Amino acid sequence: MKATDFKAQPLWQTLGQFPVNWPLFNGKPVPLGGMTVQKFFKDYWHKKPLLIRNAIPEFQAFFMPDDAFDALRDENIETRVIQYDETGWQLSHGPFKKAQLPKRKQSAWTALVQGVDLINAQGHALLNLFRFIPDARLDDLMVSFATDGGGVGPHYDSYDVFLLQAYGQRHWAIGQEKDLSIVPDVPVKILQNFTPDEEFVLNPGDMLYLPPHYAHDGVAVGECMTYSIGFRAPTYKELGIALLNFVEDNIELEGRYTDATLKYQTTPAHLPDAMVNDVYQKLQELKWDRSWVAECLGCYLTEPKPSVWFDPPQMMNFAQFKKQAAKHGVSLVSGTRMLYHAPWVFINGEHLVADGDDAQFLIQLANERISNLKQMNESRWRLLHDWYGHGWLSLNL
Structure with missing residues (x-):
């Protein structure tokens, strides 16, 4: 399956200036190169990759390498550094002291900065361009800074992602791998077997959409930065646990266990079958109410991440x-x-x-x-x- 190479139409200079014939959402352009949202959802979303050349023409990066280095030292920002050398893959989590970071001139290392939309107004504006997808699915803007040869290895994501090239160039190899097994005992998830179907280089303003589980490997050509717009795809287990926690606070089961017909026991350590049956029957009164699910999902999906904090203003009466x-x-x-x-x-x-x-x-x-x-x-x-x-x-x- 090949990625469609879709060329953008009219130019726009900044995040605040849009041509009138671009598809819009709430007055803002959808960066799909002039393609309608309806066509994108029908032909690409969750189905196949899409390469959009010049998705944001004359794009100017607003989060640069110096910003990434500042973020790496900030204890309030989630960051990681990934390197590959003769010893193999290495993963470190921030915050970092300056002496702990690789030199900028050192090749083959990558810095990942999560939640850039929370610390940069233009990052927030960029993320909002993708609100043609429900907010319940929209996650955050992650920025990847990489020196020449840097990357995170061939891998796949469990969610949809738009990869916008912001600065420099990145070489991408992608493929629809059937074997998604990963290399054991490695701190990052690297595919054991990766055979790309196609390869291309992205320049600033180019963007690549990848559906879930589509294998990809991005390698910096010189120093580069890529902005990743990611989406939430919680597992049903996570959602089930959240729902059970919600039910715990809202459950209503009347009465108390009784055993009025209890008989003399010669095996006192045995859990009585009658007790198991009684509790089982009582729990059948619990019904999975659709309104519970909606109420639980809304609370769960709006719960701030641990790294998100709010700064109350000087309070006005x-x-x-x-x-x-x-x-x-x-x-x-x-x-x-x-x-x-x-x-x-x-x-x-x-x-x-x-x-x-x-x-x-x-x-x-x-x-x-x-x-x-x-x-x-x-x-x-x-x-x-x-x-x-x-x-x-x-x-x-």
Whole structure:
């Protein structure tokens, strides 16, 4: 299966200037080279790779090598360094001291910086261009800095990914491997057998989409940076555990175990069959309510990652906040995750029930992530003031 080589159409210079004939989402272009979202989902999503030449024409990297080095030393940012030398593959986790990092001139090493959308406004804007895919699936923007020959080896991801070349060049080899076994006893997941179907070099502005489990190997040609837009694909086991934890807090089973017909026991250590049967029958009263699943998923998928933290502002009293917010409007901060599924609205792992005009207001905020706060009532003001105090939203000053 070959990657379609799709050439972009009109140029746009920055993340803020878009040609009118590009496919749009919420007024922003979808970086699919002029292809419609409908065609992309029908022919490529989860099915086959797509190479888009000049997906973002004249793209200028906004997160450069110096930014990556700063991030590697920051304890609040999730980072890794991967190297390959005569001793094999090596993986280290940040934060790093300067002396612990390879020299920039040293070849064949890679730095990975997670969550760049949380620390860089343009990174957040870039990630938002992919909101034609549900927020429930959108994960984060990861930046890879690599010196000449650097990479993370032939591997596959369990999720969809867009790989945007931002700086320098990277050589990609991709293939639809049937054998996805990995090399044992190696700190990174390297495919044991990798035979690429095709190879190509990406330049700044080029982008490669890969569906889950599609094998790929990217190697830097000189110094380069690649921006990876990744998507969440939790395992059903993870979701099942989350649902069981949710049920623990919401379960309602009346009564208490009794054994009024108990008889004399000659084997007191034996777990009585009657007890097992009684509890089994009682548990049949538990039903997997679809509303439980929706409620649990919303909380689980908006729960901030351990590396995400919110910086509450200098708190304004309610009257001050109301005055400033009415004048300037508010926006969800980059780390805030907000979803909805009637009758719930979910934000950063918490949820509330909303209906009528209140629901419509919160739905609009979740979709647009910004609000000019027209036709507000007291309860909405109070809710936004509370979220502002948590650092979940900010004033558009």
